[in-house]
Amino acid sequence: MTPSSPRPSLRRRSRLLATSALVTAGVLVLGACGSDNGDNGGDGDNGAVNTDAPLYDQLPESIREAGKITVGSDIAYAPIEYYDENNEVTGIDPAIADAMAEQLGVPMDFVNGTFDGLVLGMNSGRYDVIMSAMTDTRERQEGLSEDAEGGADFVNYFEAGSALLVAAGNPDGITTLEDLCGLTVAFQRGTSNEALVERQGESCDEPIEVLVNDTDDESITQLQSGRAQVVVTDFPVALYNATTARDGELFEVVGEQIDAAPYGIAVPKDNPELRDALQQALQAIIDDGTYQEVLAEWDAETGAIESATVNAGQ
Numbered sequence: 001m002t003p004s005s006p007r008p009s010l011r012r013r014s015r016l017l018a019t020s021a022l023v024t025a026g027v028l029v030l031g032a033c034g035s036d037n038g039d040n041g042g043d044g045d046n047g048a049v050n051t052d053a054p055l056y057d058q059l060p061e062s063i064r065e066a067g068k069i070t071v072g073s074d075i076a077y078a079p080i081e082y083y084d085e086n087n088e089v090t091g092i093d094p095a096i097a098d099a100m101a102e103q104l105g106v107p108m109d110f111v112n113g114t115f116d117g118l119v120l121g122m123n124s125g126r127y128d129v130i131m132s133a134m135t136d137t138r139e140r141q142e143g144l145s146e147d148a149e150g151g152a153d154f155v156n157y158f159e160a161g162s163a164l165l166v167a168a169g170n171p172d173g174i175t176t177l178e179d180l181c182g183l184t185v186a187f188q189r190g191t192s193n194e195a196l197v198e199r200q201g202e203s204c205d206e207p208i209e210v211l212v213n214d215t216d217d218e219s220i221t222q223l224q225s226g227r228a229q230v231v232v233t234d235f236p237v238a239l240y241n242a243t244t245a246r247d248g249e250l251f252e253v254v255g256e257q258i259d260a261a262p263y264g265i266a267v268p269k270d271n272p273e274l275r276d277a278l279q280q281a282l283q284a285i286i287d288d289g290t291y292q293e294v295l296a297e298w299d300a301e302t303g304a305i306e307s308a309t310v311n312a313g314q
């Protein structure tokens with residue numbers, strides 16, 4: 001399903017979103033709306049075009065004619081992006097996108113897709129951009145990773161690393177990546193977390209048994225059911241589930257945040273005009289304080305950046 005039309009403005013979302021996130025956490029842990037083949041999940045018309053917006057004239061003509069920016073996203077990754085109890089798209093990414101849209105003058109329309117097919121979908125014309133907690137890496141920029149065929153430029157908007165999510169009480173005494181050896185570990189396919197587990201497995205005497213999933217929700221459900229002993233996921237996602245799932249009784253985050261790196265809005269490499277407009281929009285909301293307000297609403301200030309960069313990932 002998709003957000004209703006029109007999507008609420010940033011100023012009307014406020015703390016209600018964070019409260020809604022807490023209410024729906026139990027449902028999400030048990031398996032929220034997952035990714036599909038990328039053919040549904042768009043909200044069609046989630047806001048009016050404002051030709052007087054500060055950056056409207058900076059947009060490519062094709063975007064101005066379309067009246068929106070179509071955003072590919074794996075909408076099953078609370079609190080970054082997910083469906084709330086009304087089947088509306090919500091989370092940190094959509095809230096940042098809403099704020100940027102006010103600068104650009106066109107709505108940013110989120111469309112659901114499978115994470116490891118998002119960049120290919122963008123480069124084949126299905127989406128204009130990708131905004132899906134996607135870590136900006138040199139491999140993705142150059143199209144060298146399996147989930148980034150064709151490559152992309154990235155407008156960096158947030159920073160986060162990986163984390164280890166375990167059952168409450170940490171029954172296996174896990175504190176570092178080295179402790180994963182010999183355990184069953186779940187993670188989402190095509191993510192930086194998959195690469196992190198693979199690298200750790202190369203140094204293990206006792207192999208890691210991996211459970212590779214299409215969505216992060218599936219990994220967390222496997223942890224809850226006892227099939228997995230640990231989930232490797234992004235730090236904001238791990239912390240969100242640890243603090244909200246069944247009022248914080250199910251899970252905990254152990255150890256430190258691992259390898260913090262920038263998230264990026266992926267843009268086709270042959271569309272620098274759109275890339276630059278997005279970078280300007282992001283910098284504008286950083287400068288006017290709206291960006292910081294969004295992160296504060298989601299208790300995500302630790303991931304804040306000070307300036308909008310392009311292709312800062314290594």
